[in-house]
Amino acid sequence: MKKNNIILKYLYRYKWKYFLGIITLFVVDFVNLYIPQFTGEITDGLESKTMNIHGVLLGIGKILIVGAILMIGRFLWRYFIFGSSRAIECEIRNDLFAHLEKLSMSYFNKNKTGDLMSHFTNDLNAVRMSIGPAVITTFDAVIMTLMVLIKMILYVDLRLTVLAVIPLLFIAVGGVYYGKAAEKKFTAKQQAFSDLTDQVQESISGIHVIKAFVQERKELKAFGKANKENKDKNMGVVKLQAVVMPSLDFIIGFSSVITLLYGGYLTIKGDITLGRFIAFNQYIYMLVWPMIAAGDSITFFSQGFASLKRIQNIFDEKPEIFDEDTVKRVEHLEGDIQIKDLCFQYNNDAPKALNNISVHIEKGSSLAILGRTGSGKTTLVNLLLRMYNVEPGQITLDGYDIREIPLKTLRENIAYVPQDNFLFSDTLRNNIAFGAADNDLEMVEQAAKEACIHENIMNFPLKYETVVGERGATLSGGQKQRSSIARAFMKDAPILILDDSLSAVDTNTEERILENLKKNREGKTTIIIAHRISTIQNADRILVLDAGEAAEYGTHEELLKLQGIYARMYEKQQLEKQLEAV
Numbered sequence: 001m002k003k004n005n006i007i008l009k010y011l012y013r014y015k016w017k018y019f020l021g022i023i024t025l026f027v028v029d030f031v032n033l034y035i036p037q038f039t040g041e042i043t044d045g046l047e048s049k050t051m052n053i054h055g056v057l058l059g060i061g062k063i064l065i066v067g068a069i070l071m072i073g074r075f076l077w078r079y080f081i082f083g084s085s086r087a088i089e090c091e092i093r094n095d096l097f098a099h100l101e102k103l104s105m106s107y108f109n110k111n112k113t114g115d116l117m118s119h120f121t122n123d124l125n126a127v128r129m130s131i132g133p134a135v136i137t138t139f140d141a142v143i144m145t146l147m148v149l150i151k152m153i154l155y156v157d158l159r160l161t162v163l164a165v166i167p168l169l170f171i172a173v174g175g176v177y178y179g180k181a182a183e184k185k186f187t188a189k190q191q192a193f194s195d196l197t198d199q200v201q202e203s204i205s206g207i208h209v210i211k212a213f214v215q216e217r218k219e220l221k222a223f224g225k226a227n228k229e230n231k232d233k234n235m236g237v238v239k240l241q242a243v244v245m246p247s248l249d250f251i252i253g254f255s256s257v258i259t260l261l262y263g264g265y266l267t268i269k270g271d272i273t274l275g276r277f278i279a280f281n282q283y284i285y286m287l288v289w290p291m292i293a294a295g296d297s298i299t300f301f302s303q304g305f306a307s308l309k310r311i312q313n314i315f316d317e318k319p320e321i322f323d324e325d326t327v328k329r330v331e332h333l334e335g336d337i338q339i340k341d342l343c344f345q346y347n348n349d350a351p352k353a354l355n356n357i358s359v360h361i362e363k364g365s366s367l368a369i370l371g372r373t374g375s376g377k378t379t380l381v382n383l384l385l386r387m388y389n390v391e392p393g394q395i396t397l398d399g400y401d402i403r404e405i406p407l408k409t410l411r412e413n414i415a416y417v418p419q420d421n422f423l424f425s426d427t428l429r430n431n432i433a434f435g436a437a438d439n440d441l442e443m444v445e446q447a448a449k450e451a452c453i454h455e456n457i458m459n460f461p462l463k464y465e466t467v468v469g470e471r472g473a474t475l476s477g478g479q480k481q482r483s484s485i486a487r488a489f490m491k492d493a494p495i496l497i498l499d500d501s502l503s504a505v506d507t508n509t510e511e512r513i514l515e516n517l518k519k520n521r522e523g524k525t526t527i528i529i530a531h532r533i534s535t536i537q538n539a540d541r542i543l544v545l546d547a548g549e550a551a552e553y554g555t556h557e558e559l560l561k562l563q564g565i566y567a568r569m570y571e572k573q574q575l576e577k578q579l580e581a582v
C-alpha cells in the first residue's frame with residue numbers, strides 16, 4: 001500500500017471535486033430509490049381503486065421529477081469524477097515525463113524505450129480507470145447496496161430482505177480472492193504489453209537494418225511471439241473474468257428466484273401489498289448493477305494498483321546525476337579543462353573504459369582525440385558532459401570540480417555534436433536552433449553557412465522549413481552531420497565538442513568547415529574526436545587513446561617524431577591518399 005502513496009498526492013489536489021462528485025452520486029442513488037416506491041404506490045392505488053387518473057398523473061409527475069434530477073446528477077458526477085481522473089492522469093503523465101528527463105544515462109542504458117512508453121499509455125490508462133470509473137462503481141457497490149437494502153426493509157419487508165441478502169454475501173467473500181488473483185494477472189498482462197510495445201518500437205527503429213539483412217521473417221516471428229504472449233496474458237484475465245462474471249450473475253439470479261418465491265408467498269398471504277412486491281422486484285434489479293459494479297471495481301482497482309506499482313517504480317528511481325549540496329554559484333565557464341588520473345568503468349563488472357587519463361585543455365585551445373574504435377573517446381566526452389559521475393578531482397573546469405558546477409551551467413556552456421547526429425522530426429530551422437535562446441533565421445542561416453549546409457538547405461523546396469524525418473531520416477548522412485554541426489555552432493558555447501562529426505563529409509568540405517571553426521572559435525575551447533589525421537593535425541594538442549589509456553600526447557610534429565601509433569596511422573593514411581590519387 002505504501003508503494004502506491006504517489007496517487008494520494010494527486011487525489012488530495014482534487015479533493016473538493018471528488019467530494020462534490022460523491023455528494024452528487026449520493027443524491028442520484030438516493031432519489032433513484034423512489035422510482036420503485038412511486039410505481040408501487042400507483043399499483044396499490046389502482047388495485048385498491050383508491051387512485052384516480054389525477055393520482056396516476058401525480059405519481060408519473062413525481063417519477064419525471066426524479067428522472068430530471070437523475071439526468072442532471074449523472075451529468076455532474078461524470079463532470080466532477082471523470083473530469084478529475086482525466087486531469088490527474090494528465091498531471092501524472094507530465095510529472096512522469098519530467099522525472100524521466102532527470103534520470104541518468106545509465107537508467108536509459110538499462111531500460112527499453114517501448115517498456116517506458118507503455119507506462120505513459122497502458123499503465124496510466126489503468127490508473128485513471130481506478131480513480132474514475134472505479135470510484136463510481138465502488139460507491140454504487142457499497143452505498144447503493146446499503147440504501148437499497150434499507151429501502152427494502154423499511155418499505156417492503158425485513159424477512160424478504162434478509163433472504164435476498166444471503167446469496168449476496170458470497171459475492172463479498174469471493175471478491176477478496178478475486179482481487180488478489182486479478183492483480184497478479186493484470187501485472188503479467190501489463191508487462192506483456194510493455195514487451196510488445198518494445199518489440200514494435202525496436203523493429204520500426206531498426207527497419208533499415210532488418211531490410212538490409214533480409215530479416216523480416218525473423219522479426220515477424222519475434223513479433224508473433226511477443227504478440228502471442230500478450231494475447232495469452234490477456235486471455236488469463238479474460239478467463240478469470242469469464243469464471244467470475246457468470247458466477248456473479250448466478251448469485252444475483254439465485255437471489256431473485258428466492259425473493260420471487262418468498263415475496264410471492266408473502267403477497268398471497270397478504271403480509272405485503274402487490275405494489276410493494278412489485279417495488280421489491282425492482283429493488284432487486286437495482287441491486288444487480290451494484291453487484292456487477294463490485295466485480296468491476298475490484299477489476300479496476302487490481303489493474304490500477306498493478307499499473308501504479310510499475311509507475312511508482314519509475315518515480316522511485318533516483319537520478320544519479322543532479323546538483324549536489326556542494327554545488328557552487330557558477331553561471332559561466334571560460335573553458336579551461338583539467339583532467340587528472342581519470343578512471344572510469346560503466347559498471348562494476350565492465351573493464352575500465354578509461355584508465356589514468358591526465359590532460360590539461362587550456363581555455364581557448366583545441367584538443368584532438370584519436371584512437372581505435374572502443375578506445376574510450378566518446379566515454380571521455382560523456383564524462384565532460386557529466387552524463388556519468390566521476391570521482392572528485394578527476395575533472396575540473398575553470399578550477400571547479402565538475403560536480404560543483406550546476407548541471408545547467410555545465411551543459412549550457414558546452415556545444416556538443418554527438419556521434420549519432422540525432423535530429424528531431426521537426427523543421428531544419430528548429431533543429432539548428434535547438435539549443436539556442438531563440439530561432440532567429442539570420443543566425444540559423446549563419447550557423448548553417450559555417451557548417452557548409454546552407455546551400456543544401458536552400459535547394460530543398462521548403463528550405464529551412466523542411467521537416468526532416470524521424471531521427472533525420474530524410475537527410476543524407478553528411479547532411480545530417482552538418483546540420484548537427486550547425487546546431488552546435490548556433491549555440492556558440494565556450495566549449496565545443498565534435499564527436500567524429502566530420503566522418504561523412506568529403507575532404508574539401510571538411511577543410512572549409514575546419515577553417516570556419518578556426519575563425520569562429522578564436523579564444524574558445526574545442527575538442528575534436530576524429531579518425532582522419534587531416535581533421536585533427538592542426539589541433540594545439542593531440543591525445544591518442546589506446547584501450548582506455550593515454551598512449552601518446554603532443555602536437556602533430558611531436559607525435560610524428562615518436563614513431564608510435566599516431567605516426568603509423570599518419571603514414572597509412574598518407575599512403576591511402578596517394579593510392580586514391582593514382
Ligand SMILES: Nc1ncnc2c1ncn2[C@@H]1O[C@H](COP(=O)(O)OP(=O)(O)OP(=O)(O)O)[C@@H](O)[C@H]1O
Pocket residue numbers: 109346347350353371372373374375376377378379380419
Ligand atoms: N553505455 C555503455 N555501457 C557499457 N559499456 C559501454 C557503454 N558505452 C561504451 N561502452 C564501452 O566502453 C568502451 C569505450 O567506448 P567508447 O564509446 O568510449 O569508444 P570510442 O573510442 O568512442 O569508440 P568509437 O570510435 O567506435 O566511437 C568500449 O569498450 C565500449 O564497449
